[in-house]
Amino acid sequence: MKFSRLESANASPAVCFTCNGQVIEARVGDSVATALLMAGIGSTRDTALSGEGRAAYCLMGVCFECLVEIDGIPNQQACLVPVSEGMSVRRQEGAPQVWNG
Amino acid sequence: MNDSTYDIAVIGGGLVGSAVAWGLVRGGARVVVLDEGDDAFRASRGNFGLVWVQGKGDGMADYAAWTRRSAEIWPDLAATLASEEGVDVGLRQPGGIESFLTDADRDAAELEIKRMHNQGLPGRPGDGANDTKIITAEEARALEPSLGPEVIGAAFNPHDGHVNPLYLLRGLHAGLQRLGVDYRPGHAVVRVGRDGGGYRVVTSKGDVLAHKVVLAAGLGNIPLAPTLGLNVPTRPDRGQILVTERLAPMIGYAYVNFRQTEEGTVMIGASSAQAGFDTSLDIDTSARLAARARRIFPALAKARIVRTWSALRIMSPDGFPIYAESETHPGVFVVTCHSGVTLAAVHALELAPEILAGRLSERLAAFSPKRFEMVEA
Numbered sequence: 001m002k003f004s005r006l007e008s009a010n011a012s013p014a015v016c017f018t019c020n021g022q023v024i025e026a027r028v029g030d031s032v033a034t035a036l037l038m039a040g041i042g043s044t045r046d047t048a049l050s051g052e053g054r055a056a057y058c059l060m061g062v063c064f065e066c067l068v069e070i071d072g073i074p075n076q077q078a079c080l081v082p083v084s085e086g087m088s089v090r091r092q093e094g095a096p097q098v099w100n101g
Numbered sequence: 102m103n104d105s106t107y108d109i110a111v112i113g114g115g116l117v118g119s120a121v122a123w124g125l126v127r128g129g130a131r132v133v134v135l136d137e138g139d140d141a142f143r144a145s146r147g148n149f150g151l152v153w154v155q156g157k158g159d160g161m162a163d164y165a166a167w168t169r170r171s172a173e174i175w176p177d178l179a180a181t182l183a184s185e186e187g188v189d190v191g192l193r194q195p196g197g198i199e200s201f202l203t204d205a206d207r208d209a210a211e212l213e214i215k216r217m218h219n220q221g222l223p224g225r226p227g228d229g230a231n232d233t234k235i236i237t238a239e240e241a242r243a244l245e246p247s248l249g250p251e252v253i254g255a256a257f258n259p260h261d262g263h264v265n266p267l268y269l270l271r272g273l274h275a276g277l278q279r280l281g282v283d284y285r286p287g288h289a290v291v292r293v294g295r296d297g298g299g300y301r302v303v304t305s306k307g308d309v310l311a312h313k314v315v316l317a318a319g320l321g322n323i324p325l326a327p328t329l330g331l332n333v334p335t336r337p338d339r340g341q342i343l344v345t346e347r348l349a350p351m352i353g354y355a356y357v358n359f360r361q362t363e364e365g366t367v368m369i370g371a372s373s374a375q376a377g378f379d380t381s382l383d384i385d386t387s388a389r390l391a392a393r394a395r396r397i398f399p400a401l402a403k404a405r406i407v408r409t410w411s412a413l414r415i416m417s418p419d420g421f422p423i424y425a426e427s428e429t430h431p432g433v434f435v436v437t438c439h440s441g442v443t444l445a446a447v448h449a450l451e452l453a454p455e456i457l458a459g460r461l462s463e464r465l466a467a468f469s470p471k472r473f474e475m476v477e478a
Contacts, residue, residue, distance in 0.1 A: 048347035049364050075346065075405065095365045099351035099400035101246045 003037050017087035026083045033059060033066045033078035036089070044068050044078060048095035067092055107133045107283070109456070110302050110311035112290050112325070115145035116266065116441030117448060118317035119273035124453025125315075126280040133283040133309055135290055135302065142320050142337070142378065145441060147412025149342060149370050150266040150362075151355055152443050154231050155197050155258035159213050162220045163467035164421045168440070169231050171447040172260045178446040179264070186279065188272030190264050191363045197261020197355040198241060200252045200397050210256045211235055233258040247351045249399040263360045266442050273449075285309075290318070293329055293433070300433065313432040315456060319415045320378070322437055330429030332470040335437055337413040339376045341386050343369040343394075345404040352398065359394065367404060369394045373414075380411050414439040417473075424452065424468040426461055434461070435470075 005027070012027035019041060026035035033056035036044055043053030045067055056066035059079045066078040069090040078089070111122040114136030126132045154172045158165025172194065179192040201207040210233075217230035233256050241255040242248050248255075277284050288304040295301070299312040316322045316331070326333035347365035361367045372386045387409045395402045415437055417423055422438035434456050438444055455461050 075407075095347045095349040096404070097349040098403040099247045099349075099398070101351070 002040075003034075005038065015083055015085050017083050017085070017089060019089040020091055028083075030083050031059075031079050032068065032070065032076075032081045032083055032087070032089060035083050036068075036078060043091075045092035046094050051094050105310060106299060107131050107309065107311040109133075109313045109315060110135060110300070110309055111315045111317055112293075112302070113316070113318035113321060114274075114284065114286065115143060115317070115319055116148075116270055116273070116445055117145075117319065117436055117438065118315070119145075119270060119277065120441070120445045120448040121315055121317055121436055121453050121456065122282055123273045123276045123280075124449040125457055126277065126282050127449075128454055128457045130457055132277075133285065133311065134277060135288040135304055135309065136284065136286045137289050137318075137321065138287045142380065142413045144319055144412050144415060144439075145266065145270050147342070147380075147410055148266050148442060149340075149368060150263050150360065150442055151197075151357070152192065152194065152262040152264055153197060153355070153357065153440070154260040154443075155199060155233050155256060155357070156210075156213055156217075157440070157443070158231075158421075159217050160220075160419060161421050161467060162217075163464065165217060165220075165231055167422075167447060167464075167468075168443060169260060170451070171444050172262070174450055175262070175264075175446040178449055182269070182272035182276070186272045186275040188268055188275055190268040190272055192262065192264045193355075193363075194260065194262030195354050196244075196257060196259045197357070198245060199256040199357050200241060200248060201254045201256075202251055202393075202396060204253070207235065207254050214256070231258060231260060245352065245354055247398055247400055249397060251396045261355045263355045264442060265362065269442065269445060273445075290321070290325060293325060295430070300430075313434070313456070313459075316433070316435040317437065319437065320413060322415075322435060326435055329433045330427040331425060331433070331435050332473060333417075333423055333435055333437060334470070334473055335415050335417050335423070336375070337378055338416040338439070339372070339374040339379065339411050339413055340370060341372045341374075341382065341390060341409060341411045343387055343390055343406050343409040345369070345401070346407050348404055351400055358390075359398070366407075367398075367401065369401075378413070380413060382409060382411050419472070422468050423470050424461060424465050425470055432459070 012029050024039045043055045054065045057063045061080045067075045068078045070076040108130040111118045111134045114134045122134045157168040182188050214230040236257050291303045293302050300314050302309045322333050345367040352361035358370050427433040
């Protein structure tokens with residue numbers, strides 16, 4: 001699916017952040033979730049249970065599908081966090097491995 | 102008494118009431134279940150989900166046997182809920198570990214095993230300590246490599262396990278619906294009185310007539326029981342639980358304080374507090390549970406807690422279940438315990454048929470509340 005920005009939103013200043021190292025240009029006021037969708041990033045995490053890909057769904061803080069790691073803190077709701085300059089976003093891949101036996 | 106009279110009214114739609122009602126309707130009874138609303142103290146929505154044998158019945162051999170029997174037939178209940186109600190409750194019985202951090206922990210467990218051995222009922226399940234044995238720290242870590250270096254030993258019981266208690270409740274309720282039980286939520290029972298040869302149950306939304314009545318309302322039994330000639334001296338015992346985010350598999354056994362669910366969350370328990378009818382959360386208690394968890398499973402230090410909550414156990418003076426038929430009100434039974442998950446199998450498959458037959462058998466005699474009168478006398 002291809003998303004396009006509303007004309008009125010193009011007026012905001014540009015801001016750059018990274019997702020898994022990839023530099024993404026967004027606009028001030030974008031949420032991380034919409035910025036990732038605009039950049040064509042299809043899934044932002046793999047579920048802890050089945051490993052299936054997930055992406056932002058409700059975009060209003062309810063469904064928790066858009067969880068990502070932001071600046072080292074996991075399980076952030078990407079749809080509720082505005083992008084900021086230099087922010088580092090990472091995909092969440094499956095269940096965290098806290099024990100390495 | 103007429104056509105609208107039920108064979109049996111079960112008061113309470115939690116795990117105890119649902120298991121009994123499910124067993125009754127499978128036995129052919131016309132059953133109504135009277136449940137309260139979301140303002141009720143619902144132990145069945147807040148519990149831990151162990152099918153636990155280890156240590157149960159220290160002081161009452163019949164309870165050790167009954168618990169063991171339930172663990173033994175739990176696979177039958179799980180299989181039936183899967184095949185008839187379409188609900189996989191996720192039963193796993195890998196065995197259970199109680200880990201020790203101090204010599205005092207180990208000494209207490211050793212004494213408990215000896216006491217239970219001496220109270221055994223020869224030839225019956227539950228004889229002795231139900232096969233609980235003390236193992237060394239090395240043996241424990243060989244079973245469960247994620248146990249940390251502070252663990253100095255453990256008790257192991259091969260019959261322990263766990264299950265998803267919410268799926269269990271859902272499976273039983275699916276059965277109640279499928280089998281035509283009249284399930285009435287939001288029907289708080291005000292009182293129960295005689296009506297002809299049976300009973301009239303007065304609820305907040307009208308009366309129900311039934312030949313027999315089962316009190317399975319948890320803490321809700323407290324005001325009802327004395328009016329029906331039953332002594333049910335239970336009180337609330339608050340327990341708190343923490344749950345982590347879903348994690349890759351790291352805990353393979355069941356623990357009295359831990360279990361990792363099929364979905365990967367690690368549940369951390371178990372506290373006990375006498376705080377009356379109060380389900381508020383004591384954060385110091387949650388912190389204490391988390392700190393102990395980190396000593397036993399150091400890897401949990403890296404796990405994030407996503408939720409913590411409390412619920413009220415239904416505790417009798419000796420901690421054992423209470424089963425009885427009223428002497429003054431024949432056909433009125435009480436079924437109460439703090440182990441609605443562990444005992445679900447015997448409640449559904451063995452206790453319910455006895456209630457349907459109209460008489461509790463000799464093996465349940467020890468669970469009568471008469472034991473409290475003897476202590477008091």
